[in-house]
Amino acid sequence: MSTYETTSGPSGTTTGEPRWVLRTERTVYAVTLGGDGDGDGPAAGRWPELSVWGPRGAEDGPSPLDWSRRTHYLTPADIAPAEYIPAGQRPFTGADLVVARPDGERGVWWRFETAEQDDDRSLALTFLDEHLGLRVVLRYESVPDTDVVLRWTELSCAGADPLRLERLDSAAVNVPVGARGARLTALSGQWAQEFTRTRTELTRGRYEIGSTQGVPGHAYAPWLAVQDAALPEEGDTPTYGIALEWSGNWHISADAEPPGLVRVRAGRVPHEGAVLLRPGQTLSTPRLACAFSPEGLGGLSRVWHRYERRLSGDRLERTRKVLYNSWEATSFAVDADSQLELARAAADMGVELFVVDDGWFPGRDDETGGLGDWYPDPAAFPRGFGAFVDDVRALGMDFGLWVEPEAVSPRSRLYAEHPEWVYRVEGRPSRRVREQLLLDLGREDVQEFVLATLDGLLGEYAVSYLKWDMNRPPTERGRPGTRPAATDLDAEHVAGYLRVLDHLRERHPHVTVEGCASGGGRVEHATLARTDLVWPSDNTAPLDRLAIQYGYLHAHAPHTMSAWVTDSPGVFDPRPRSLDFRFVSALSGVLGIGADIRQWPAARRARAAEWIARYKDVRTLVHHGDVHLLGTPEDATYGTQHTAPDGGRIAVTALATGRLDGAPLTPGRPARLRLRGLDPADRYRDEDSGREYGAAHLLHAGLPFTWSADHDAELVVLSRLARESAATPAASRAARPEEQTRP
Missing domain, CATH: 2.70.98.60 (alpha-galactosidase from lactobacil brevis)
Incomplete structure (x- = not known):
């Protein structure tokens, strides 16, 4: 019509x-x-x-x-x-x-x-x-x-x-x-x-x-x-x-x-x-x-x-579970004993998903080998990989794996059997990036290999999470035996990549897929429509990561943003921040842990368990609510506001990103974050302190925060109160306890 x-x-x-x-x-x-x-x-x-x-x-x-x-x-x-x-x-x-x-x-x-x-x-x-x-x-x-x-x-x-x-x-x-x-x-x-x-x-x-x-x-x-x-x-x-x-x-x-x-x-x-x-x-x-x-x-x-x-x-309704990833703890040194030690510590903190990163397959002692031979290393898992997975799941957690299906190591068995599967220009040298080559995923036989590999892993083992990585771009992008003018290699590779992701959705709908390309190298709507979340950056330092997430949230939704708590020092901004700061920052996305938690003292693990429990309480609100960015990470205090669609509940992350004001040794006032998008006639109660605020006050004056060397981050959760009747005397409203600053 x-x-x-x-x-x-x-x-x-x-x-x-x-x-x-x-x-x-x-x-x-x-x-x-x-x-x-x-x-x-x-x-x-x-x-x-x-x-x-x-x-x-x-x-x-x-x-x-x-x-x-x-x-x-x-x-x-x-x-x-x-x-x-x-x-x-x-x-x-x-x-x-x-x-x-x-x-x-x-x-x-x-x-x-x-x-x-x-x-x-x-x-x-x-x-x-x-x-x-x-x-x-x-x-x-x-x-x-x-x-x-x-x-x-x-x-x-x-x-x-x-x-x-x-x-x-x-x-x-x-x-x-x-x-x-x-x-x-x-x-x-x-x-x-x-x-x-x-x-x-x-x-x-x-x-x-x-x-x-x-x-x-x-x-x-x-x-x-x-x-x-x-x-x-x-x-x-x-x-x-x-x-x-x-x-x-x-x-x-x-x-x-x-x-x-x-x-x-x-x-x-x-x-x-x-x-x-x-x-x-x-x-x-x-x-x-x-x-x-x-x-x-x-x-x-x-x-x-x-x-x-x-x-x-429909996958929006899937709970994005708190994960632990082993990379920063063990790097390539993966074996059953070290992974189980990490898994027990993670389970004790309330983690719901344990992911083994790079190094679980043979020949992967460093970045020079192994890619392409996607089967568990029997030397690393002497009781069998299935028994290891069962041991992790017995701790009450799901199990996940890291894979890089588009890559191949020149020392791998796969490359020895199929050197024609990599991109190369006939008669020209092949450049190695990160000691690896790139498979031509535009070829149907390469696609079938990747599909069979992933089907085999997901069919044989109780794997419910895949982290799909890509750590090198194509350089010598040619396909021997074809005329360059008659091919469309870029589009064919994209089609192969999306075909595999579509297959995972259809054949293994229970598997959560995280997209990654050496950090945030492949984040766009075709990928986001076929994965459950993506990895915005390899940089997990607290202030660096806050700036990355600030930009990410301008374009992409919190339920797609994987956010880890690690011990990484700053790359661009080395100022130290507390464990609380790292958790509060990560609460604005999908929470993960990536540190070597075996080295954490008992008090640090206990504090982490408290934050994990708080995240579980607000994650539905974070992933489904309306987001307002409160200032920028360049401000002395920055935060995010996550408001339920009906306005009934609000989660506010607040972070001290600048210098302290000298309080209490010098005169000063609390930092404030003015909230957005509320009905001024509403009232809210802080679920932790019980303090009440008028929405007009939250919009005009804002939530108060007093920072100190020991207190640089906070999560505030507000619940809307039932509307008072018109007959409520103004005097009784004025008689409420005066607002106090947050500790």
Whole structure:
């Protein structure tokens, strides 16, 4: 069914142009046709344009992206807020699609064909270049119960000759801005410093981020937020965000264009430089998730959180158990006795899941061997691996394993039997990264090997948790026996990776899967839709990790964030912090322990057991509630607020991140964290102290915290009280005990 409205001109008059409107839970996204129809026929010279994107009701009036149509030394297509436009029609300011014939002719000059819309939830716009033999379908789909619109493009070779897709972006979005241009917020960094929030003001020119490492990488996340630079980051600021659902090479670019517009494009980047599309073939680009919030970066983060809870589906209801991981305690020196010693200590603290990390398979005395030979080392488990797993489970914990299915060690049996399975360029040397090579997961025989290996482990042993790691990007990315121009190795590897994850979901639905790529190297929506949680970084130092988690929570939901308590010292910020600080920081995600707990004294273990019990009490609230980030880790006091959907319960983590104020030796006042998103008429009680607060007080003055050398973190849990009747005398409310500062 195709339905559309008509657009309004600058004065509010009807122009007669069709306008297709999609609606989300609280927002609207409207598209119209641009161009003047010059060329052969009335549908030629047309392209899709954004009419309005914002809160519901924003479509009632002239488009905020409308412009004078005057151009000098440019074409109208170069200035238009085009949703998707090919080279040929947009010659100067950057196109989203570049297609060439094998003989070298480049450019697309399409004509608009049809529009198909299903109510206000989905839309398909079809364009055809008959001369080139290319059909393009632009897909839109609003996601129920969220404020996210998904966009992607289907490219079909409708002619007799193959086509070279030299650029194949998923979509473009347009944001109107004022004279100061746009403020772009990205998540950048490096290994051990992922998800660092960075800001760039773009008045004119181009900003671009991406990865050619075969994974999203540590340098940038495939995520971007856009705001008018003249407005504040938080508060009532319209904020637009995109996130690319792709596990391989990618790019996002933003162009500040002449008439007060920032145009953002995103898509995959073929390793070979182009993709060959043969007659009759159709290629779908990765989906681009487009999100809007009128409530600044914090509001946008909550839109992403709701979307990722929807991606988790029924598995969102699965309890994310407190885990212990053995890596930092034993490294490669894995054997049954040492692991059981750790398991007993973990069980005594209330841990629910014990994970054996790297080193459980033969030849893995260090990083030079073993990868690919995925069976338990009989020397390390003399009574049998099954008996060892049973011993762990007898302690009342589930059992998990670390694997790196895409990697192979040159000294392994697997590599000796199948050297052709690794990426390599014929006649050229193969580079080792971390003393290992990378399997070509785009090959079906490699996929079958990985599937059989994981099926065997999960079928023979009572394993209910897998940590999937990837510790090296592809370097010499070639497949001997094939022509590079005829292959799409990046997309084939992604398809193989996702096929294995889909198989695990279907064949082993009871197994929880954690995604990892040497830390946060592969965190995006395709992975998050198929795993239960991810590992944001290998850096677990307290203040370093707090900054990483702060950036992560801007884009991703707490139930996806694995967060460990370890003894690691700071990498970038070496200031020491207490065990309480490490636990309170980790409470904002999925709690894990990674230290050598055999070395912890009894008092430290007892304190850890108390924190584990507190986490179990609030984890449902943390994983399902609305999140507000209270300040930044650069502030002297920083926290996170997790509010139940009905507002009935709140968990607040508070952390002293700066210097102490000298109290009680010098005059000072408690630090405070002002809460967000509450009904001012409500009242709350601190579940530990019994102290009561009016919600208006929590919003205006905030929760008080007095820090000291021995007290640098706290978890506060508040429960909403029943509303008092209107007859309650004001005097009785005023007679309540005065607020006291927290110890």
